Amino acid sequence: MQLEQIAIFLENKAGRLAEITQILAEHGINIRAMSLADTADFGILRLIVNDTDRACQVLRDAGFTVGRTEVVVVAVPDRPGGLASVLNTLTEAELNVEYMYAFSQKSGDTGLLIFRIEDLDRARSVLQAAGHRLLSGEEVSAL
């Protein structure tokens, strides 16, 4: 059930995002999902990739500050209310979402929600108990 996201520190400078994606492309690493959080001065790029270890390595080699964070990925039916039902479950359990982002699968019938939650273990059991499907790292890599 372990699933890690990588986060990369970015200054707000032209071309930095392109540089990162280029490095990953050159090493054959596929981006499964991404989100970019930013302030006036800097940004944090968060990525789910098919090979986390290698992505960290090549980005570090290129001089970036890289962090790894465990996240939880939930698969929901890609239709109205899919996200709402997951969030309701978390709210009822009083679990606070630090941030989240979402992406759709190629086949188009499932949406994947990535959550960063302080108490991951409890979040996992609460979500599973409510019947939500959680994806493992292997499943995400195999997408």
Place this chain on the structure above:
Amino acid sequence: MIWNEEYETMPRADLRALQLERLQETVERVYARVPYYRQKMEEAGVTPADIKGLDDLRRLPFTTKEDLRQNYPFGLFTVPLDRVVRVHASSGTTGKPTVVGYTKRDIRTWAELMSRTLAAAGVRRGDVVQNAYGYGLFTGGLGAHYGAENLGATVVPISGGQTKRQIQIMRDFGSTVLLSTPSYALNIADVMADLGVDPQKDLKLRVGVFGAEPWSENMREEIERRLGIKAIDIYGLSEVIGPGVAAECLEAQNGLHIFEDHFIPEIVDPTTLEPVADGEAGELVFTTITKEAFPVIRYRTKDICRLITEPCVCGRSFVRMPKITGRTDDMLIIRGVNVFPSQVEHVLMGIKGVEPHYQIVVDRQGTMDTMEVQVEVSEAVFSDEIKHLERLAQQIQRDIKDLLGVSCTVRLVEPKSIQRSEGKAKRVIDKRQL
């Protein structure tokens, strides 16, 4: 106007005799009372008896800020603490301030010197002196205050800041003299323009006495034009006495007269520490010859300048120093506050995980100095959450403000984005056009 004709216009030969007598007395005193000075003189193989002429001054060891730091806080005082009636302090290179002390007589000397300074700028009894130098541990506020009172002027001890209120008081009280840092004078001019205050019509301001930071002839011209006043330059440093070490005269506005009956200036090559040829530039060194509580022997100011020995039209016989042209160290003066890059480093090292890869960018927005501290984000402090990084930036900002007394902005930058140089890291980018 010359405040003290007898001393300020003393013939050079008499002045030299007076200096020697006072120097000998000072050297004897520090040798007898301060173990640190005695030890340094013994190591240099010199005793008070060797000081037979003014040229023998160069046989004495130098004193540096590091010596002051090692004797923090009161180790170099030559009198017991119960004779010290005042202490002041300025920021030091490693977080510890430089502490200076004054006896009752020192306070009187200082007031006399600041009276001379203000009189040289044309300030007289009947003037309303708005003192916008900061009051507190900084020597500027109280130093100028006592001098203006001693002169008999009406002092408005408003201290720095609250610019709108400064302008209101200036107008309501009919202030004729402004004492502040030159950058703050320009800041006041900006706010006046915003408020629609016309200095020529609405104010009685006549002269400004500006110091505590380096400024240029261009700045002088701008201050004079925008405030409709004469702008006079003064020089001082707390280690020597505070403001009142040297001052320009209104007549010439050309070089600052050093009050040589109290301080002996020397210019030395900062590398060899040998005296430079007459008129050449080098590091300015001062020996105090009348101070009681905290005399300094050959104190290295790190300021670069030269001495002008030609007589001045004002009649003062003292040598003059032109504006300071630079520093031998990396000290910055930001809004009148001394800032050493090492202090910023000290703050960064105190925060877990922060590496000392930083750069300080100093600029001037309008008339205010700005300081941005760029810090590289290492993996140890990196977080995937914005709020954690923002908190880090705020913490650095707060700690710098607490230690240095100056506010700055903090910018987090990518690792290795700050240029690494081969030798000494380039810590400071100063974009100010003085």
